Amino acid sequence: MTGPADDGRRHEAKAIPIMEVAARLGIGGLRRAGLEHVGPCPVCGGRDRFGINPHRGLFNCRICDEGGDGLKLVQFVLACDFVKALDYLVGKADVAPDPAVVARRKAKAEAAERKRQEAEAAARARAIRDAREIWHAAQPGEGTPAEDYLAARGVWFPGGWPPTLGFLPDHPYLKFWPGRGTVAWFRGPCLIAACQNPAGKVTAVHQTWLDVGSPGQKAQIIAPDGSLADPKGKKWPAKMVRGSKKGCAIRLTPLGASGVMIMGEGIETTGSALAAGVKPAAAFWAGIDLGNMGGRMLKVPGTRWSGQPDLEDADAWLPPDCISQLAFLQDGDSHPKATRARLLSGLERAAHHSRHPDFMGWIVAAAEGADMNDMRKRELKDAGTA
Template sequence: MTASDLAFSDWVAEARSVSVLDELGRRKISLKRAGSEMVGPCPVCGGRDRFGVHVRKGIWHCRHAGRGGDAIALVEYLDGADFLAACETLTGRPPPRGEGTRATPEELDARKEERRAKAAKREAENNRYREAERRKVYALWGASRPIAGTPAEAYLARRGIPNPCSRDLRFKADFAFCHGEEEVGGRAYARVLHRGPALVAAITGPDGRFRGLHMTWIDLSRRKGKAEIVDPDTGEVLPAKKMRGSKLGGAIVLVPAWSGVARTVYAGEGIETLLSVWAALGAAGVDLRDTAFLCAADLGNLAGKARETIVHPTDKVADKRGHMRRVHVPGPVPDFESLAMPIPPECTELVLLADGDSEPFFTRMAMERATARHAAPGRLVRVVWAPPGKDFNDVLMEALAPEQAGGTPAVANGAYQDGEAA
């Protein structure tokens, strides 16, 4: 093999090593988790959830088009490109042997216009779908009730959290947990794996308008109160939490600043994390009248998208040829054009809560990104970490025995510190 052939082989391998999810993220194509896959409308032919990416295998497929494969096949599909053009898109470099693309400038212009028209059509369809979905989940929210005296209140109490009397937290007694699809009479319907009580939370935008719903299924017979839901086909234990509607650019206002001015804001990804810190600070006698507790629902919405991905210092994954490749994760520099949860403009101190039981490097990059994104003149932004292997609710529950004996909860008394895990 000549040096030219080796360079070409390396160039193709570089293109093939790009993560399918990274390329979709670069194009701002979002998908939702469904078991071992991320699913959603096909960027080319639409639908609802016909397009999927197998997270572990790193391959995509569209059921309607019958297409799928790695990142090169993805770019060929999305752009109508040939193999060389797809590799050039993924690597950002022309072919090393000078082959170039097989398209003329006129053909490239036509493809660009075709992609623009398709993108505009997809965006209009997506907007219609998002509004229809928002109305559906708003109806579910309207059918729920305040949590006082319900299993939702008992669930929070099980986690050591008193009822925050939040307008954005409610209870729904009989909520269907859907996962995947099943065919009935030739039509596809959402597959219901579980029905039961759920704590539901409203996700609202900066204007206070309802955007989406966060749901946590409850089983008070279990130690921490969350339901255990198993996929009968795979045996996989599924997360007992889901979101519907849109979370990006919104937040769950768990506890507002009762003075009406949120000088201090605590923000994080989980409801229990934020309410654990709220409960501990309240028990310690901290004046919280000017303090708000805002839940982003996940790290992506807390920090927004990254400008670029970076190589994980240790994690690797095998590609389809069995070669070990470095894992790429979102980096510390924010993409300010992407949406993220809003922080009240009057906030002068923002405390970002980082769980110690999440993947450390990924979480640290998200916290650095959130710190940069939410920085503002006159505002102090600091990151507070839970101890390694724990979240703030773990810390609170461990503190319950000393609290009952008259002590101060450890979560409010130095069990965590700024910047580093305690």
């Protein structure tokens, strides 16, 4: 059965690939994510909640709670009915969106975006406040199990204990658990590291829960349901950051005047290089994680990890202006290609922003399959000092 508006054109309209419909509607800014093309919703503007699956010929916005085929997409974007959408797609009439509907949607979308930004800013401020409270509560780490933990891993500080490393003897492991919200999974001794932003302000803390019974070991994390690992089999992490870490570093030594900086991901990696006595005048800062050191990468078709920095990422870590030589330490125990790409991206970004005409960056890699800290421990064992 066909209605008066249908007259066989429905099939014609349905035969148009949905990506072509999207292009005609001027929907842009989509990027590939698996089978889908995702990006800002043309109606609500919601970031990454709008997606088109060309294989299935369907779109979906999780904020607008709308979805369907190409004809539905026309109705959705142009705020029109089925008949007008058909007219639009098979070219029998010009269809302009109803300006009143468009204006109403725009106002709604702007209000939603404002609300989202306010909520995001409030959550960030709360996280930073929490981080500062934790940091102010921490005692200096020297002479505590924090020092024992690092010493057992071959890490000590020739120039004195860093004021950025503290300790809390009974610190709650706060984490989200489905159905219960954010709860303390357990409490225990914890190495607390200050993550400082470029201005030197503490905006996050890096927390490492310790097993004081076994020197050099992190605590075994047990979830509220008694599990030791997530459903994918990955052990629950004994390390967690609270606050806003992007652009921050854990400063194990002062900046100094050498212009040289050595940065690993964690305290153990960076501290191993420091304790080994290479480049004693260099600044040793831990970059917290690869995402922070590398920043956002550009998507380059045909490559999984481009190694090219997305220079629009203004929050990624950058070395201070006085740094002319930057060495990133690459651990061999993580995914080598992905890790290397991220580090390269970070070095490229640093070179781009550096004011030094002779800025140099390079990657120092640990042996395949080993982490710097393992190498350090082995080295000490061979030397008979550990």
